[in-house]
Amino acid sequence: DSGVTQTPKHLITATGQRVTLRCSPRSGDLSVYWYQQSLDQGLQFLIQYYNGEERAKGNILERFSAQQFPDLHSELNLSSLELGDSALYFCASSVGNLPSYEQYFGPGTRLTVT
């Protein structure tokens, strides 16, 4: 158990809908990262927050947004969902804001868009 929690575990929704994925980092970790994992694209970095502020942006679509709250939990919002958004979404946390700090991954949320 990494100490990172993600909810929900599974999510099935229809195209055009909006969903929110939630992540609680390990106690004491200030950074939260979001990743998308699909069979063809592998593990893709989406966005990073550090202590409430956006720190780095990766391959995140404009339809996706995220935020980190004062209690350090984070939410990833996915809107106008398309079939291609079906994937595993992982949250990871680390104590610092550099990639050399070990990132602890949560169990993921499996999103299925029908």
Added chain:
Amino acid sequence: QQQVKQSPQSLIVQKGGISIINCAYENTAFDYFPWYQQFPGKGPALLIAIRPDVSEKKEGRFTISFNKSAKQFSLHIMDSQPGDSATYFCAASIQGGSEKLVFGKGTKLTVNP
């Protein structure tokens, strides 16, 4: 544009054998190279990492070899065990620059008993 190329996609090894997974990178500014292990239904977990100031790092049965001039690094699993069966991802990043890890596409390792 894939900045870290990983091979092979899948690997089958007999128990006790050596598993070797290779990665090649393009960006010479990368200076941190971790390997992650992912079991089915779980998130990736850091296995071992290396910086370019050393050519090899060993932790138990796992060894990273790093070749800076060739821009390649590899993971060797000695005395492979069925419990090592998982997907392995190499990654690379620039510590002082953009704070993101670029991952390879993964290698599914199966160790037969």
